[in-house]
Amino acid sequence: MRPVLIAGGGLAGHACALRLIEAGFEVELFELRPFFGGRACSYRLPGYGGSEIDNGQHVLLACCTALLDFYRRLGVEHWIRFHDSYYFLEPGGRLSELRPRKWAGPAALMAGFLALPIFDFRDKWAIVRGLAAVRRQAGDHRLDALSMEQWLERHAQPPRAVERFWRLILLSAANEELDRLSAYHGVRLIWLAFYGAPGAYRLGIPQVPLGSFFAEALWNRYGRLRRHVGQPVDKVLINGGRFHGFEVDRRVVEGSAGVLAVPYHRLAGLVPQLEADFSEWSCSPITNVHLWFDRPVTELPFAALLGRTIQWFFAERGGSYLKVVISASRQWRTWNREQIIQHTLEELKEYLPAVGSTTVAQAHVVKELCATFSPMPNLEARRPGPVTAIPGLFLGGDWTATGWVATMEGAVRSGYQAAEAVIRWLRADRGG
Numbered sequence: 001m002r003p004v005l006i007a008g009g010g011l012a013g014h015a016c017a018l019r020l021i022e023a024g025f026e027v028e029l030f031e032l033r034p035f036f037g038g039r040a041c042s043y044r045l046p047g048y049g050g051s052e053i054d055n056g057q058h059v060l061l062a063c064c065t066a067l068l069d070f071y072r073r074l075g076v077e078h079w080i081r082f083h084d085s086y087y088f089l090e091p092g093g094r095l096s097e098l099r100p101r102k103w104a105g106p107a108a109l110m111a112g113f114l115a116l117p118i119f120d121f122r123d124k125w126a127i128v129r130g131l132a133a134v135r136r137q138a139g140d141h142r143l144d145a146l147s148m149e150q151w152l153e154r155h156a157q158p159p160r161a162v163e164r165f166w167r168l169i170l171l172s173a174a175n176e177e178l179d180r181l182s183a184y185h186g187v188r189l190i191w192l193a194f195y196g197a198p199g200a201y202r203l204g205i206p207q208v209p210l211g212s213f214f215a216e217a218l219w220n221r222y223g224r225l226r227r228h229v230g231q232p233v234d235k236v237l238i239n240g241g242r243f244h245g246f247e248v249d250r251r252v253v254e255g256s257a258g259v260l261a262v263p264y265h266r267l268a269g270l271v272p273q274l275e276a277d278f279s280e281w282s283c284s285p286i287t288n289v290h291l292w293f294d295r296p297v298t299e300l301p302f303a304a305l306l307g308r309t310i311q312w313f314f315a316e317r318g319g320s321y322l323k324v325v326i327s328a329s330r331q332w333r334t335w336n337r338e339q340i341i342q343h344t345l346e347e348l349k350e351y352l353p354a355v356g357s358t359t360v361a362q363a364h365v366v367k368e369l370c371a372t373f374s375p376m377p378n379l380e381a382r383r384p385g386p387v388t389a390i391p392g393l394f395l396g397g398d399w400t401a402t403g404w405v406a407t408m409e410g411a412v413r414s415g416y417q418a419a420e421a422v423i424r425w426l427r428a429d430r431g432g
């Protein structure tokens with residue numbers, strides 16, 4: 001049988017490939033860029049002492065079961081370090097630690113939040129009411145017609161509870177502002193962290209550069225898989241109304257089935273016959289500022305930063321290398337590198353006074369303008385599943401219908417879904 005062809009060497013393409021080779025199929029995967037990983041990648045920075053940096057800090061929660069399954073199958077789950085506590089810093093440097101209260105069972109995270117000094121009694125009471133509504137409403141698709149901002153207004157959440165609780169969690173989880181985030185997703189994300197499986201809220205941080213998850217040494221073990229970098233698929237070839245193959249570098253590559261695991265805005269160029277309409281879709285950016293100091297500026301592994309534009313930092317090298325994250329960073333789109341670094345340092349000093357008296361040895365800014373699709377109200381029903389109108393052609397990618405916002409978890413789920421659809425189709429097509 002001819003191989004199954006995959007376009008796109010991000011997490012979705014790799015998850016799809018893994019499932020297919022485990023089921024006994026030959027797979028050939030084509031990636032446009034000179035390296036794998038897509039939006040979760042890393043690369044060496046020339047002139048920075050050879051440092052390999054991620055295109056952006058990536059984290060996961062313990063409720064990301066498909067992603068963790070993918071890591072387990074690859075044998076790399078130990079590359080993720082999980083943290084039980086969360087740290088919050090206010091301007092001025094006051095530190096609060098959120099320690100989920102395990103004695104509270106399913107309410108462990110809520111009990112931890114309510115013990116934080118960053119909320120007053122009115123905020124806490126409003127959050128408890130809000131969380132009760134989350135529990136009742138999670139999974140209700142009618143919420144997709146509302147923005148999360150509207151939902152919070154309906155549930156009478158005071159400004160500080162919105163800013164320090166709902167926005168803090170959701171901006172990082174969905175990479176979108178509350179007025180552009182569907183309440184279906186907002187409510188579901190909070191439900192997953194607060195009412196999902198025990199310990200679902202635990203924060204996982206990769207301990208290796210993201211490129212390691214796509215390394216030759218890991219993937220060359222699979223004899224049934226051939227991977228190519230720097231080889232974009234130019235066109236999907238259709239013959240007699242069915243998938244025939246890919247055109248790659250003016251060459252025809254025939255396949256038994258094809259999976260497009262590329263970003264949504266690439267689809268129309270590859271296969272106009274699908275007439276996919278993405279006119280209502282848009283992207284949300286993420287900016288990461290990498291700062292190397294000449295000595296440690298913090299002992300914390302990471303912290304959420306309250307009340308300014310920068311939102312989180314993640315520390316490495318004993319606190320002398322910080323990655324500062326700004327999600328949904330639309331207001332920074334037009335700023336140049338110097339403006340971004342200057343602004344970041346000004347704000348960072350308010351939380352970590354040591355930053356003011358320490359030299360920045362190096363700094364680097366990564367602006368990902370289309371980091372994720374915006375999970376806006378009324379979009380959910382338009383996300384396509386893995387099966388297309390063209391027999392033998394399938395879709396993957398974090399933007400397909402996985403029920404998740406654009407995340408590594410969503411990407412892996414989409415890859416698994418696409419692989420299962422391919423397997424079903426090939427078995428049916430060949431009479432079982």
Ligand SMILES: Cc1cc2nc3c(=O)[nH]c(=O)nc-3n(C[C@H](O)[C@H](O)[C@H](O)COP(=O)(O)OP(=O)(O)OC[C@H]3O[C@@H](n4cnc5c(N)ncnc54)[C@H](O)[C@@H]3O)c2cc1C
Nearest residue numbers: 008010011012032038039056058059233397398407408411
């Ligand atoms: C800065 C940043 C921070 C993020 N932080 C987090 C986080 O903390 N936690 C989290 O869960 N998620 C995070 N995400 C989101 C996560 O990275 C994505 O949801 C996920 O990686 C998407 O994977 P994918 O395979 O669906 O798409 P992609 O990674 O975009 O992969 C698609 C691939 O297709 C390739 N391609 C495009 N056209 C062609 C073609 N014609 N032929 C062949 N190949 C082609 C692209 O080059 C790309 O490699 C973040 C994203 C960014 C950018």
